[in-house]
Amino acid sequence: xxxxxxxxxxxxxxxxxxxxxxxxxxxxxxxxxxxxxxxxxxxxxxxxxxxxxxxxxxxxxxxxxxxxxxxxxxxxxxxxxxxxxxxxxxxxxxxxxxxxxxxxxxxxxxxxxxxxxxxxxxxxxxxxxxxxxxxxxxxxxxxxxxxxxxxxxxxxxxxxxxxxxxxxxxxxxxxxxxxxxxxxxxxxxxxxxxxxxxxxxxxxxxxxxxxxxxxxxxxxxxxxxxxx
Amino acid sequence: xxxxxxxxxxxxxxxxxxxxxxxxxxxxxxxxxxxxxxxxxxxxxxxxxxxxxxxxxxxxxxxxxxxxxxxxxxxxxxxxxxxxxxxxxxxxxxxxxxxxxxxxxxxxxxxxxxxxxxxxxxxxxxxxxxxxxxxxxxxxxxxxxxxxxxxxxxxxxxxxxxxxxxxxxxxxxxxxxxxxxxxxxxxxxxxxxxxxxxxxxxxxxxxxxxxxxxxxxxxxxxxxxxxxxxxxxxxxxxxxxxxxxxxxxxxxxxxxxxxxxxxxxxxxxxxxxxx
Numbered sequence: 001x002x003x004x005x006x007x008x009x010x011x012x013x014x015x016x017x018x019x020x021x022x023x024x025x026x027x028x029x030x031x032x033x034x035x036x037x038x039x040x041x042x043x044x045x046x047x048x049x050x051x052x053x054x055x056x057x058x059x060x061x062x063x064x065x066x067x068x069x070x071x072x073x074x075x076x077x078x079x080x081x082x083x084x085x086x087x088x089x090x091x092x093x094x095x096x097x098x099x100x101x102x103x104x105x106x107x108x109x110x111x112x113x114x115x116x117x118x119x120x121x122x123x124x125x126x127x128x129x130x131x132x133x134x135x136x137x138x139x140x141x142x143x144x145x146x147x148x149x150x151x152x153x154x155x156x157x158x159x160x161x162x163x164x165x166x167x168x169x170x171x172x173x174x175x176x177x178x179x180x181x182x183x184x185x186x187x188x189x190x191x192x193x194x195x196x197x198x199x200x201x202x203x204x205x206x207x208x209x210x211x212x213x214x215x216x217x218x219x220x221x222x223x224x225x226x227x228x
Numbered sequence: 229x230x231x232x233x234x235x236x237x238x239x240x241x242x243x244x245x246x247x248x249x250x251x252x253x254x255x256x257x258x259x260x261x262x263x264x265x266x267x268x269x270x271x272x273x274x275x276x277x278x279x280x281x282x283x284x285x286x287x288x289x290x291x292x293x294x295x296x297x298x299x300x301x302x303x304x305x306x307x308x309x310x311x312x313x314x315x316x317x318x319x320x321x322x323x324x325x326x327x328x329x330x331x332x333x334x335x336x337x338x339x340x341x342x343x344x345x346x347x348x349x350x351x352x353x354x355x356x357x358x359x360x361x362x363x364x365x366x367x368x369x370x371x372x373x374x375x376x377x378x379x380x381x382x383x384x385x386x387x388x389x390x391x392x393x394x395x396x397x398x399x400x401x402x403x404x405x406x407x408x409x410x411x412x413x414x415x416x417x418x419x420x421x422x423x424x425x426x427x428x429x430x431x432x433x434x435x436x437x438x439x440x441x442x443x444x445x446x447x448x449x450x451x452x453x454x455x456x457x458x459x460x461x462x463x464x465x466x467x468x469x470x471x472x473x474x475x476x477x478x479x480x481x482x483x484x485x486x487x488x489x490x491x492x493x494x495x496x497x498x499x500x501x502x503x
Contacts, residue, residue: 005373055350076351083242083347087340088253212346 001195016117020141023119024066025046029048029156030123032148033165035179038127038207042183044156044191044203046089048219053203055214057082057094061128061205064118065155074122076102096126100137100145108143117141121154121157127205157190164189176204177228184226197222239364242347243340255340255372255382280309283457285316285326286415286423286447287387287398288431293475294387294396297444298326299419299452300467302461311462316470320345321478323361323388328417329381333372337382341365358390362399362407370405375499385416389474391460396474417453419458426450437473439443444471445490463493 030043041063043052052071055062064071078099086094099219103122111117118141126135136148150170155162162180164186174181180202188195202217209215217225237245246254264459272390285298298315301308309331316326317338325341327334327372344364349355356364372382398410413431415423426447435443448469452460461468471482 047355054353063260079347079350080237080242080245083343084245084250087242087246087343088250127264 034173041204043201053145063123071120100124106146111142129207240351280331284417284419288413290435297471323381328383358388366407422451423447
């Protein structure tokens with residue numbers, strides 16, 4: 001009887017991580033950044049209907065980079081989790097922290113137990129209101145969870161963009177237009193090409209809105225905002 | 229893919245999700261409980277269990293949309309259980325629903341229906357059509373049928389603004405989930421017949437918004453006059469019926485001040501007839 005090949009656990013994890021990283025790096029980047037009224041999410045996305053950024057709950061948004069089918073499943077599970085919790089308890093009991101923890105558990109379990117890890121990196125952000133701070137969680141393919149401040153970047157050449165934004169030394173949030181231009185400039189610099197409003201997906205979590213705070217900015221909205 | 233914190237499920241309906249994975253949270257979840265309790269006993273008839281009931285809600289179509297209104301009283305047998313109950317619910321930006329029947333399950337159904345529509349919109353990225361929403365509510369009423377035999381009746385009246393047809397629409401339901409569209413106006417609940425009589429006398433096609441609102445409040449007043457289950461304007465405590473307007477701009481609450489001033493005019497006319 002032939003013996004199965006022995007692969008050390010370290011080697012196996014390393015291979016899986018490499019595989020996942022490769023898949024995620026192929027995609028394009030998504031930036032979440034604080035602005036004066038909340039959180040702005042900007043993604044480079046040529047498709048007008050297959051979204052990477054989406055609403056989860058009143059003040060929580062989701063962004064996914066990597067394989068569409070995989071983060072789409074995570075997105076749907078997140079919406080079910082949030083709606084169930086909001087229905088069972090109350091709307092204010094739905095938090096990004098519990099959602100991010102759930103995601104971390106799920107993605108981590110799949111990474112260690114399944115043959116193929118998820119080729120995704122996701123962001124869960126929550127806009128704070130009534131004096132509460134914003135929350136941003138970045139969850140990697142292996143389920144590790146990072147609590148980000150001021151801005152977070154996932155997918156593509158995320159490290160490069162992160163370094164670019166860090167250089168700017170952002171101290172306090174500026175208005176929506178300035179923040180959006182900054183995001184577009186960073187994306188353009190990494191891609192070394194101009195990005196038209198059609199190839200962008202832009203959304204905000206605006207704390208000045210009542211109830212559902214997520215708003216998707218159409219191409220026309222983005223264009224007119226940048227032209228101001 | 230199965231997520232540890234959530235079961236695998238691919239359906240955009242929150243109601244179906246609850247039914248499959250958390251049946252105890254659905255309105256009919258109570259049914260299993262009642263049946264387990266009363267196993268072997270004859271089914272108790274309606275009225276043996278005393279729960280608050282809500283009454284008289286109505287809707288009127290006008291030129292640009294629909295007015296939906298309801299009184300504020302809930303009764304428990306011959307007692308008044310609640311003087312300020314809210315029977316008209318905003319469901320989403322373009323629809324509202326009013327309820328008559330057992331207050332608890334009614335409010336629960338409205339809440340579940342709100343989540344249902346929001347859930348669908350978030351998962352699919354688009355809103356359900358007006359027709360689709362009305363059908364979904366019909367299925368929920370149908371699912372409640374076992375509870376009706378326990379005496380817990382839920383009767384919704386649904387209004388929506390159809391963005392494609394650019395008009396307001398009114399839907400009524402029967403206990404088995406049957407869905408019927410009304411072309412002009414409708415009222416349900418214990419005082420529904422009285423309210424319908426008033427609306428029949430005064431309704432005109434293509435009413436303007438203020439007239440439609442006035443007619444809705446008049447119909448509620450007349451219903452309260454003839455039906456003990458319906459509450460009229462409570463001048464001492466300052467409790468007035470509530471109304472919402474659904475039109476192309478979305479849904480708006482009619483302010484209490486506005487309702488109050490309409491009732492002031494109405495009562496003055498009535499008083500002058502008596503002297």
